[in-house]
C-alpha cells in the first residue's frame with residue numbers, strides 16, 4: 001500500500017508553514033481522513049500542486065514575511081516621527097513656508113485614538129494638499145474668480161446653479177477642483193438652443209471647453225460624456241435636405257478628448273430601445289439599398305485624466321518619502337516603490353511597497369467608508385457595455401413638457417457616473433446642465449452637485465421648480481457668472 005504522509009511530513013516535504021498548509025487545504029489540496037487526523041498521498045499532492053498556480057504557493061514562505069517585520073511592527077509612528085524621518089525630503093520638496101504650514105497643520109490635529117495608519121494617512125493628506133495648492137496657484141487662470149470658487153464649495157446640501165457660458169465659467173474655476181464631470185453636450189443643430197453655423201464651428205467650441213475642463217478636472221479622475229451620432233446636415237456644403245448625413249459625433253469627440261490629453265477608456269452604448277424615427281422606413285421596398293436600421297443608441301464615453309506628476313508622495317503604509325520613482329504604471333500615472341527598510345509591508349518577491357497616487361486614492365485615502373459602496377443592482381445593470389435604459393418621458397398626458405427642457409438625459413447616467421467615479425462629498429460638475437439632472441442626482445447621493453447653464457431666460461423657472469420638487473425644498477444657490 002502507498003505511504004500516507006503525516007501533517008509534519010507534508011510540511012517538511014513542501015517546505016511550508018502550517019498556516020500555508022491550512023490555506024492550501026481550503027483551496028482544495030487533497031487530504032485523506034484517518035480517524036480525526038489528516039493524511040496525504042504524495043502523488044495526489046504533487047499532482048495538485050503542479051496544477052495549482054496560486055501565487056501564495058509559488059512564492060517561498062520566508063519571502064512573504066521577512067523576519068524583520070515582526071520587530072519593525074513594534075515601533076510607533078506619530079507626526080513628530082514622520083517629520084523627522086522625512087526631514088531631508090521635506091526640505092527639498094517644500095518651501096520654508098510650506099513646511100511651516102505642514103508642521104502647524106499637523107500640530108492642530110486631534111490625535112486622540114490615533115494609530116500608526118491614522119498618522120500616516122493624515123500626514124499624507126496634509127502634505128498632498130500643500131503640493132496641490134501650490135499647483136493650483138501656479139496654474140491659476142487669468143479670469144480666476146474667488147467668489148465662484150467659494151460659492152461652489154459652500155454647503156454641500158445646496159446644489160449650485162451657475163448661469164453662464166460654460167467656457168467662460170470654467171475659466172474662472174480653480175485648477176483640479178472638480179472630481180467628476182458628467183454631461184450630455186448641446187446637440188449640434190438639433191434643438192431650440194443650437195447656435196452653430198456648421199459642424200466644425202460647433203466642434204471647435206466644444207474642443208475649447210474640453211481643453212479647459214482638462215485643467216479643472218482633478219488628476220486621475222473621470223469625464224462621462226453622453227452623445228448620440230445624429231442624422232443631420234453638417235452645413236459644410238449646403239443647407240438643403242440632401243446635405244443630411246450620419247454625423248458620427250461619438251467618434252469625433254473621442255478624437256478631440258484624446259487631443260486634449262484625456263485617455264479614452266470606454267464607450268458604453270445606451271440602448272434606447274426603438275425610439276421614434278422614420279429612418280428605418282423603406283416604403284415597402286424590400287430590395288437592396290433602401291434599408292436603414294432604427295436609430296436607437298447613444299454613446300456614454302468614459303475618459304480619464306492622468307497628468308503625469310512626479311512629485312514624491314509618501315508610502316501609504318509607513319509614511320516615508322524615501323521612495324524611488326518606478327516606471328509609470330499606466331500612461332501618466334507615476335508609480336513609486338518604498339525604500340524605507342523599516343516599512344511594514346514587503347511584496348511577495350521581497351520588494352518594497354509599490355504605489356501611485358491613483359492606487360493610494362483607491363485603496364487608502366478613502367478608507368472603508370461604507371457610504372462609497374456601490375449597490376449590486378447598479379453593478380449588475382452596468383456590467384456590459386450595452387445598457388438598456390428608456391429615454392426620459394418629457395411630455396405628460398396633457399401634452400405639457402414637465403421638465404421644461406427638450407433634451408434631458410435619464411438619471412441612470414449620472415447615477416452610474418457618480419457612484420462609479422466619486423467618493424462621498426466630492427464635487428460633481430455638469431457644464432451643460434440643462435434641467436439639472438446631474439446636480440440633483442449628485443446631491444441625492446451625498447455629493448456636491450454643480451451645474452452650468454447658458455439659457456437662464458428659457459429654463460430658469462422650470463429648473464427651480466424641478467430642483468425644489470426633487471430635493472424637497474429650496475436646496476440650491478444660484479449665481480451669474482456670465
Ligand SMILES: C[S@@+](CC[C@H](N)C(=O)[O-])C[C@H]1O[C@@H](n2cnc3c(N)ncnc32)[C@H](O)[C@@H]1O
Pocket residue numbers: 164165166167183184185186187193405407408409410431432433434435436437438452453454455
Ligand atoms: C443636451 S442639454 C443637457 C441636458 C441635461 N443633461 C439634462 O438632463 O437636462 C444641453 C444644455 O446645454 C446648454 N448650453 C448650450 N450651450 C451652452 C454653453 N455654451 N454653456 C452652457 N450651457 C450651454 C443648453 O441650453 C442645454 O440646456
Ligand SMILES: [Zn+2]
Pocket residue numbers: 315316317318319320338339340343344345353
Ligand atoms: Zn513604506
